[in-house]
Amino acid sequence: MRRIPVEVPAHGAKPYDVIISGELLDEAGKIAKNVVKPCKALIFTDNNVVPLYADIVEKSLANEGFKVFRFIYESGEDRKNLQTVEAALNYLTENEFTRTDLIVALGGGISGDLAGFTASIYLRGIEFIQIPTTLLAMVDSSVGGKTGCNLAGGKNLAGAFYQPRCVICDPDVLETLPPEQFACGVAEAVKTGILGSTQLFDLFRGGLRKNDIPAVIEECVSIKARIVQEDEKEAGIRKVLNLGHTVGHAIEKISSYTIPHGYAVATGMSIIARACAKEGICSSQTAQDIVIVLKENGLPVETSFSADEIYSVAVLDKKRKNDVITLVLPQKIGSCLLKEYDVKAVKSFFEKGLT
Numbered sequence: 001m002r003r004i005p006v007e008v009p010a011h012g013a014k015p016y017d018v019i020i021s022g023e024l025l026d027e028a029g030k031i032a033k034n035v036v037k038p039c040k041a042l043i044f045t046d047n048n049v050v051p052l053y054a055d056i057v058e059k060s061l062a063n064e065g066f067k068v069f070r071f072i073y074e075s076g077e078d079r080k081n082l083q084t085v086e087a088a089l090n091y092l093t094e095n096e097f098t099r100t101d102l103i104v105a106l107g108g109g110i111s112g113d114l115a116g117f118t119a120s121i122y123l124r125g126i127e128f129i130q131i132p133t134t135l136l137a138m139v140d141s142s143v144g145g146k147t148g149c150n151l152a153g154g155k156n157l158a159g160a161f162y163q164p165r166c167v168i169c170d171p172d173v174l175e176t177l178p179p180e181q182f183a184c185g186v187a188e189a190v191k192t193g194i195l196g197s198t199q200l201f202d203l204f205r206g207g208l209r210k211n212d213i214p215a216v217i218e219e220c221v222s223i224k225a226r227i228v229q230e231d232e233k234e235a236g237i238r239k240v241l242n243l244g245h246t247v248g249h250a251i252e253k254i255s256s257y258t259i260p261h262g263y264a265v266a267t268g269m270s271i272i273a274r275a276c277a278k279e280g281i282c283s284s285q286t287a288q289d290i291v292i293v294l295k296e297n298g299l300p301v302e303t304s305f306s307a308d309e310i311y312s313v314a315v316l317d318k319k320r321k322n323d324v325i326t327l328v329l330p331q332k333i334g335s336c337l338l339k340e341y342d343v344k345a346v347k348s349f350f351e352k353g354l355t
Contacts, residue, residue: 002218006143006163006225008232013163018143018221020214024170025056028131029064032102035165036127038065040101044088044115046075049107049133052176057106057131066102069095073114077257080110080150082158088118099123105164108134108181109141109261113159116147120162130167134177135185135213136262138169139192139220140241144228154316155249161233169221171214179298184262186297187244189220191269194290195240196223198334204293239319240336243328244269247350250313254305266299269330271353276329278352281339286332307354311347 001021008015019031032041041061045054050072058068071091073084105115105128112130119128130142148159174182186208193201200219203212224241231238247268251259270291277287291301303310319326323343330336341349 004218004221004225007229008145008163013145013232014165016164016166018167018169018225020138020169020171020217020221022170022172024168025053025131025173026060028057028104028168029060029062029066031166031168032061032066032104032129033064035129036102037100039067040069040095040097041066042069042071042088042092042095042097042101042103043106044071044103044118045106045111046073046079046108048075049111053106053131053133053173057104061104075110077110077150077252077261080114082149082151084114085118085121085149088114089122092118092122097122097126099126101126103128104131105129105142106131106133107137108132109137112137112142113147113156114149116145116162116164117149117159120147120160125162127165128162130164132167132169133173135174135182135217136188137185138171138174138217139185140188140224142167142169143221143224144238144241145232154253154313157316157318163232169217171217174213180260180263183298184260187262187266187269187294187299189216190290190293190297190299191241191243191265192220192223194269194330194333195243195328195336196227196334201289201293201333204297207296207298236338239326239338240328242319243330243336244272246314246317246319246325246327247271247310247353249317250310251303251305253313254309263300266294267301267303270294270301271303271350272327273330273353275349275353276331279349281337282330282332286330289333290330303354307347307351310350314346314350315343 132142145163151157248265251264273287273290276282
């Protein structure tokens with residue numbers, strides 16, 4: 001069992017552990033009991049995860065004295081909205097949850113984001129824990145406290161920074177993950193290698209091997225934990241974790257969320273890498289390495305959307321300040337920089353990555 005500590009003392013959040021081990025779902029109740037006293041516990045999950053893991057987690061929690069409830073929503077990016085959050089809030093109210101009770105996010109990144117956001121605003125904040133069941137959630141979204149939902153104008157435009165009490169990662173659950181969802185997690189893990197670790201990036205050359213998955217999860221969590229500890233609320237260095245996301249979020253929105261998040265981010269990273277090579281920010285070899293590794297792992301590196309279409313959505317990016325957008329740009333494998341662009345100059349930069 002590996003425990004990776006995450007500390008964000010500057011903003012008053014309690015330190016917590018990301019626990020990584022096989023056969024861990026059966027221990028969820030014991031782990032939860034170590035961070036909160038037995039209480040009402042709401043399993044917040046979607047209809048796809050329920051038949052796979054809800055009973056296991058519910059039994060584990062109940063065995064440790066928790067009174068377990070379930071909030072189940074229909075899976076899909078189009079359900080990551082304020083309507084789902086409101087339904088969850090109403091469910092908590094109807095069942096008389098108090099500030100001493102608990103929300104358990106069980107599922108992928110959408111469940112984690114929605115459950116965490118709900119926890120952050122119900123009674124101005126109740127405890128929650130993360131039990132990610134997708135590779136994407138394990139390597140990225142379950143760690144660091146970003147929570148939220150989509151609005152009509154774009155992705156993750158409503159949300160809060162709100163840290164969990166613990167994160168329980170059981171790689172065994174990835175056996176049930178559809179290949180497309182697994183590839184989405186690989187995209188986020190490759191991103192982490194590009195911005196922080198040549199050794200991690202090299203694990204994806206020729207395609208990720210099954211026996212390397214636990215090491216990938218540990219390294220991604222360790223890198224993200226270090227960044228979050230330095231910059232919890234994305235005032236500076238944490239912005240590097242958005243590599244590929246400005247373009248990726250735009251692609252998701254334009255496609256009406258029919259393109260999965262990881263696929264969109266992979267395409268976004270490819271576009272940014274090619275543009276960086278043309279501007280001399282990285283070498284053509286670095287850009288080529290990024291594109292090849294993404295392709296070797298079954299991820300898309302091209303889009304049919306135009307620079308105009310991408311730009312029209314990207315200008316709403318959360319990292320925009322007045323007429324300036326900060327882009328994350330790879331310099332070499334293991335290192336990225338943050339560069340501010342005038343909004344009007346961003347479209348031509350995107351065009352360089354599309355041609």
